[in-house]
Structure formats: structure tokens, C-alpha cells
Amino acid sequence: MRVVVNDKFNSNGEIFHTILGALREGVNVVDSKGIIIYSNKSSADYVKANMEEMVGQHITKYYQKAALLEVLETQRPVYDKKIIHDEGRVFIVNGIPLFINGIFSGGVATFRDITEIERLSKRLESLELELAQSKMHDVFETIIGNDGSLKDAVNKAKRSIASLGGPRHCVIVGETGTGKTMIAKAMYSFAERMGVIKPGSPFIEVNCAQFTNSDIAAMEVFGTEKGSFTGAHEKPGLVEGADGGILFLDEAHALGTHQTMLLKVIESGLVRRIGGRKEREVDILIITASSKNLKEEFIPELYQRLAQYLIELPPLSARSLEEKEKLLEFFVNLYQASAKSRYGINLKIIFTETAKNILLKAKYERNIRQFRDVINVAIDAAAPLVSNIGNDIKDIKVLVDVEHLHFKMFEEEYSPEIKQDNSGQASTLDELIKDLNFKGLGPRKIASELKKKGIHLEYYQIAYRLKKYKMI
């Protein structure tokens, strides 16, 4: 296409200068060596330079990942190329080669900064996801095991919120990482959805064991009245803060003797701040939780009161293999979804059979939380870093193998078993050793591989095991 411009208007190319200068898009023109011949104002603004100083410099001085480099190399156009610059800005670029009288002479790039658009579209995606989740009628459906090992717990949780007689205070027991906090949050959403509490009512969570002692914990929970003792200020407690909503008291036994005050709130709906006289009415639902043996830790009256709504969560080791597999799948999906929303990358994560077996059979002292962490760290170890992924690559397969599994707890878990070495049963450790041996590693190499995972075995102990396997 030939553009004809009246000469009078086009003296010194001024008209083009004005047009290019007014464009919101950046424009760069380089010669065949990549030296900038022209940059418009938007381009200069993007890199915080001025147009004059850019001319004569190599394009990479300002745009390290310029699409023009590709144009110069291939002498072909590139369209809609997404470039993520090191400082995180995202550009959409078009680049075309420049031929003058049929001779390749350089290239022209036009581009837009879409950082903000990208950010907004990711935010939109996550909002859509949140919306889709919040539309689900039954929040408990998303909890893995709601139909299996947690069936009883979920039923009680629902009943304690939505009984016709009104909501009831309850207690959730379970080892650390078994899902106590998760259930409490699900109960809150359920209460909101059922109209038991008003939408947007407070959900206040506090771990009573985090305080130096039970007196300080009680001051936080119940508040203090001025002058009650030296240095005390007038301060409402979390009980008042949660008025109209739910107070989740984790490790509630750590309230010690102040549990009587908790009992009072539960029985009468009245709270008295520490050192105060006045009783205040509060309308709250209290969910207590504990990882301890409640019968020993709670004062008997409180125990009796709460035991009617005792929600018990089993440890991970008591869950079926099928549920563990579902949990694995759940955490893998979460990982994939996060790569997608963060970087727009479609990850496909696959575990080798051996890795999966070891993962599912291992023991996790910190239950699902630790299981989740081991899975995430294994995927991290198997996947490339985002900085090593080309801009155009959108689909990545990640194969997680035994060498990516890092269980801190291996040491604790296996040391007793190592001592009494005649159980005869194939353990996870045995499988790991066999796998490494199968890959051609000898006892010394296996010992050093295991060491990296925190398992300390002498090479002769490994040799002994290898011999034993062959005998079986």
C-alpha cells in the first residue's frame, strides 16, 4: 500500500512524527544490526528513557527480550508475541521485517503494555472460581472424605449449626493437620448459607496455645477491665469481637482454669471481662478444638457440655488408600490451578507408580498438612522454574519420581524399624532402596542419595538389605 501525503503537510516527515508520537502503542525501528533508528514517545516512556538518547543504541539496551531480535534473525514477521520482561511487565508485540528496495534493512516493532490487563484477567478468573465455589449449596461437599471417613464428623458439624432447636456450641478433636480449622471454616460458611448467622458476620479464630500462659490467653479471649490489676487496660476480648458470628477457639484446653469463664459464656451467653464486674450479653457460636485428650484436658463440666457435639477427625493414617489418592489428586489439581492462574501455564503433573506408592504409604505425623507439603515440594523439585520457561510455552508435563520426594520424617519414621530389622514386611524404605538399586545405583551411592532425604543408613546396612530382598 502506498500512502500519498501532500508534500506541504509532510515536510521533514513531521506528520508521521506527530502520528507516531501520539500513539499509545510503542514503536521501535532498528537497522539490520539491531541499532535503533527510531523509537516513539510511548516506547521511550516504557523504558524511562528519552527518544533522542535511544537512537544509535542497540535495542537490547532497552528491551532485552525484544521480538525484533527474532525478526532480524529470521527476516520474518512475528505476530502477537507475548513477552514477559524481567521486571514483570508484559507486552504484546508485533514485529515486521523492513525491506528497502528489496534489501533486508532491519525491522519495525509495535507493542502494547498489557501488564494491567493480564493482572485483571487473572483476578477475574479467580473471582469466577470463588463465585462458582460459593454457589455450591453444600460447602461440605468439597471436603474429601465427607462420604467416607468424615461422614460422621460432617453430619455432626451440620447438625450443630442447623438443628431446628438452634445452633449448638461444639468441639472438634483431631491431631494436628487433620482438618479442624477447615471444618470450622466450612461450618461458618454453612451457617451463613443457612441463615443461622448474617452474611459477613465475624469468624474469629484464635489459637489459645500460642500465648505464654493461660492468664494471657484468657485476657485475649475474654478481655480486661481497666484497673483490674497493674497495667491492665480496658479492652474487649475476642468473645465480644465475634458477637453475631463464630468464635473458633483452637487448642481451647490451653485456657486452663479460665475454662470456667468459657463455660459461663456457653451456658448463659454472658461474658465478664477479666477484673470486671459488668456482664455483657453476646450472641456467638463457639467452636472449640483440641488436639489433646479432652477428657483429661477440659474441666468436667465443659467436657460434658461440649461432648454432645464432639466432632472427631481421624488421623491420615486411618484413612483409606482411596481417600489418600483423592487427597493427592486434590492437591495436584490445586497446584495445576495455581500455575494456570499465576502464569497461564497448563501443567500436567504425573507421579510414577513407585513415587505414588511411597507417597501414599508413608506415615505423616502432621497428617494432611504434611502430606500436602511433601506433595508440593516434590512437584516443585520436578518442575522447571518459571524463569526457565520460554514465553511461548504453555503446556508442560511434570513427571514426579522417587528422587523428588523429600520427607523430613523419614528419619524419625524409619529409625526404629532399622533397629529391629527382621519384620520381613516390605516397607516404604525398602521400596525406595530397591528403586534406586533398579536404576543401577550401588550401596554407597544409595546411601548418599538417602542421606539427601534425611535417612542415615550405612552402606553395609543397605548392602545387607539388598541381599535380603534377593533372598525373599
Ligand SMILES: Nc1ncnc2c1ncn2[C@@H]1O[C@H](COP(=O)(O)OP(=O)(O)O)[C@@H](O)[C@H]1O
Ligand atoms: N478432608 C480434607 N479435604 C481436603 N483438604 C483437607 C482435608 N483435611 C485437611 N485438608 C487440608 O489440610 C491442611 C491442614 O488442615 P487444617 O484444617 O489446617 O488442620 P488442623 O486445623 O487440624 O491442624 C489444610 O490445607 C486443609 O485444607
Ligand SMILES: [Mg+2]
Ligand atoms: Mg488448625
